[in-house]
Each structure stands twice: as structure tokens, then as C-alpha cells.
Amino acid sequence: MAEVSFGVRVPNSGPLSSVANITRAATEAEEMGFDSIFLHDHVVWSTAMHRHHISSGAHEALADDQSADFYEALTTIGYLAAKTSSVRIGVACLVMPTRNPIYAAKQLATLDHLTGGRLIAGVGLGSKASKESSEFDVFGVPFSARARMTDEYVEAMRAIWTQPLASYSGRYIEFKDAEIFPKPLQDKGPDVWVGGWTDAAARRTGRLGDGWVPGWLSPAEMGRGAAIVRETAQEYDRDPDNITIAVEKLTVIDTDHDAAMARAVPTVATSSKTYERDVDQIQFALDRHIFGSVDAVQRRVEEFVEAGVTHFELKFIYPTMDELTRQMELWASEILPKYR
Template structure:
């Protein structure tokens, strides 16, 4: 039986972001038996996006005096490596076109050592959020070139990780005989998970990724995308079965369905125009995320598992860290045992 794993997004951004809350969430996830904790990435972030793209926390936690705090992803991973001992540590996902891939490769290799080989290196093109917050403009990166840059940067990082004297030649980046150490602790390198919900992202995963982690896809859409991943992997002589099919899901679990929807809907509506796919009505989100009672959540998780998903990165919606811990505990008590050996 394929192992089904579950991870928790920690609040490195959003209305409840902060060092204490990041550490508290990660430690609690490890204590409860979750398999991983995740951060996400933007360097440039705006007050407007802070109020309308809530990836950690909830609409109810917003306050007028909050700054748009967004703790840098790789730095946070290094911190979490020291305050946890078992859970995998993932980034979903680095905005790859705004990162120097040579420097990023060295940072990620270092983090793999600091974490004892627990790193998951998620990479993505950059989303509507990065465009709306002017992130690409600040870095002077052509938004239209983000796919080509990401493809090259993935290959360049892999060259650095696997070649004693690394050489790479591309359209946007070239280097020769670069001696860069340490090599990652995981061999040949940390798993590269590719973000993005499009067919192009699925094909990128099949060609160059070790995992696919889209958001905003229904079970039916996930099944189709997973098939594209597998077909592309086979075309490139890779083992389709070795690629993790993950999902990034907004989630609320409560004993009562109405209470769960009451918690979820305001935050979904607040964020309705800031994701890669606009939310025209709440039914669109309900078909793509995981909200409801324990029985609802069991059913929804199984729908995604049947579609080929083997990992869930959960972006729980919570107005306080106490509420987050309550939901994590309920998930650990009711959902995790269904998928443990």
C-alpha cells in the first residue's frame, strides 16, 4: 500500500505570522504525528496582498495595525531544522525565477545537512500573487520568461548538486567547472517538488521533478494531471511511480459541518481574486479544498487519494493558534490513523 502523508503549513506569513507561532506550530505538528511542515515563499509582499491572500491564519485574524510580515522561507527552514527532529521540512514553493539558482543550490544543500536530510525543495514559477505584489518588477525579472527560467534553474541546481565540477549551459544561465560544496545529504539531492496547477507544470514534473504539488484542483483534475506526470516521466525514461503526487489544500476540520463552513468561507471569499484561479463562487472552492465535519473530511481525503494523491500539504484556516492546534489534534486523532501502517 502506498503511504499517504500529511503536512502542515506554518505561519511564516499572514495575520498570525511570527517566530513563536512558527515554532509552536512545527513542534505541535511533530508531536501529533504529522509527516512534514511547510513554509511558502515570497520576498516582496504588499499590505494589499497581506489582507487578500491569506495562506496562514484567517480573515478574522486581520487587524488594521498589522504589517505585511512574510518571514523568508529558507531562513525559516533553517530555524525549524533546529526546533524539530523528525518531520520533513518543505518549501511550497520557492519563487524560482527570482532566486539566483547557484546561491539557492548552496543554501538548499546546506539546509539539507542542517535538517539531517529532511528537506523537500519545492519550486514554482511565481503566481498571480507575486505579479500583483510587483515581486518580479523589483527583481527585474521578466514575468513572461518565468517558465523558461524555472526550467533552466532546476537543471542548473541539479548540476551543482550532482557534479564535482558543475557545468551548465543554458539560454539565461551558464557556468563551467564550478566547485560548490557541500553536496546535499540526500542523494542524489533533496526531492524537487514542482508547483503549479497547469498541464505545463505537470509535464515539468514528469521531466524534471520528484513531486508535483498543485493547488486549486479538484479530484478529477488531479487524476488527469497525475496521468500527464506519469506519461511525461515515461517519455523521459524516468520511473513514474517514484514521483510524489501531492496537493496543497485549504482545510478546516470541525465536529460540526456548519461550524467548519462558517470558519472557511470568509477567508476563501477574502482571497477570492488573489489565487491563480479566480473563485467565481464558493462551490468552486468547495470542490477543490477540504472543509467540513470529520466524516466530510474523511470522504474528501479519500476522493483525492483515489485520484492518485499521496501527500497533503494542509493550509488550515484558523483565527488563533489555539484553534489551529485544535484542528491539528482533531485531524491527528481522526484522519491520520486511517493512513498509518
């Protein structure tokens, strides 16, 4: 069986986002034996998304006087590199079309050194921050071109990471004989994980990625997507066994199943108010995420593992940091040992 690893999303956004809480979540995850910590990325955010797209924290932690704080991912990784020593640190995912790939390649190479080769560079097409506020409009990036731009930007970054005098020619980015150092500490650069839950994202992973990290997919849907990744990799003469199949999953774990569900449902329900997805029935989310008693969580993890998943990025639902600690301790004592 392939090795299975587990990571924790830290609160660089959401109702509990702060430097202190980011640091606490990261250091505790490392101490408890989790394999990775993850941040996510947007530069432009919105009050609406702050209230309805909760990737860290819980619905109950929202307050009327909160601002839509979202700590920038790459600078925060640099900070966490000095606060941790062994846990891998990733971003899932950079909104790649809004990042200059030459500068991003330099930043990521530097972060690879600062983390001691622990960096995972997730990339995605990105989505609008809200119906009213578009990150792409702010950056002057054509929304319709974001897929092509992401492909080119990943290729351009890899050229910078691997060529002494780097050159690349595409529709959206072009440069010649760019001497950019340091090269990343990891051979050929940090792993590039592709975000997105569409077939196109799975195919992009097979062509370009070292990992696939979708969100709202069921075990059956993950199995289908993993097959697309493998088939595409083989078409491009790449080894599919070298590609990580990961998932982002909201999770609540408790010794009591009903208590876990009572914690999960209010936050999951806020997704019905997010334009990104149509969650008219709570069962849609329950079929795709990981909630419940220890036994229920173990069963759901196994369903994803059987579908080909080898890494879990866990987005715990917690109204306080103490509750996050309690759930991470339970996961670390009851779930992690089964995969060690």
C-alpha cells in the first residue's frame, strides 16, 4: 500500500486568523506528528467570502466587527519556516494567474531554502473573491485565459528552477537568458501540486503536476479523477506513481458522532451561500468531507485511500483554538498510527 500522509490547514484566513493562531496551529501540528501544514492563497478577498467560505475556524467564531483578514501565503511560509523544523509546508493553492511567474519562481526557490527543502507549491486557476469583487479584475488578468496562463506559468517557473540561463516563450510570458539564483534546494524544484476538482485539473496534473489536490469530490469521484491523472501522465511519458493524489477535506472528529455532526453542520451550511458551489442539500457536503466519530472518520479515510488518495489536507472546523488542539490530538492518537 502506498504511504498515506496527513496535513493541517492553518488559519491564515477566517474568523480566527492571526499570527499567533497560525503559529500555534503549525507548531502543534508538527509536535503531534502530522506530515504537513498548509496555507491557502488570495490577495483580494471579500467580506462576503470571509463569512461564507470558511477554510479555517467555524461559523460560530464569526463576529460582526471582523475584517476579512487574509495573511499572504508565501511571506507567511517564510515565517513558519523559522518556527518549525520537520513538517512540510505547502500552499494550496497559489492563484497562479495573478502571480508574476518570474518573481514567483524566485520566491518559491528562496522558500525552498528557508524551509530546508520542505516546500510544496500548490497552483490553481483561482476563482473570483465574490460576485461583486473579482481578484482578476483588480490584477487586470483576463478570467477566460486563466487556464492557459497557469500552464505557461508553471512551465516558466520550472525553466527558471532548472536552467542556468533560463528561457521561455509563451503567449503570456516570455524571457530569454534569465540568470536567476538560487536554484531550489529540492532537485528540479519544489513539488507542484495542481488544485481544482474538474477533469481538466486532473489532466493538467498528469501533464505538469507532481500532485493533484482537489476539494469537493467524493471517494468515487476521486477514483475517477485519479484514473484521469494516471492516463494523462502515461500519455506524456511521465510516471504516474510519482504523482501524489491528495485531497482537501473539511473535517470534525469527536468521540461522539452526534457531537461531531453538530459541530460540522453550521459551518458546512454556510457553503450554500457561496456562489462557488451549489450545496442545496447538506448531504452533498457530508458525502464529500470527513465528519463524525473516530470510527466514522476512519471508515471515510479508508474510502478515500481505496480510491487512490495518498495525502489528506485537513481543514478542521473549530470555534476556538483549544477545540482545534483537541481535535488534532484525537486525530493524531486515533487515526495517524493506523498509517505509520
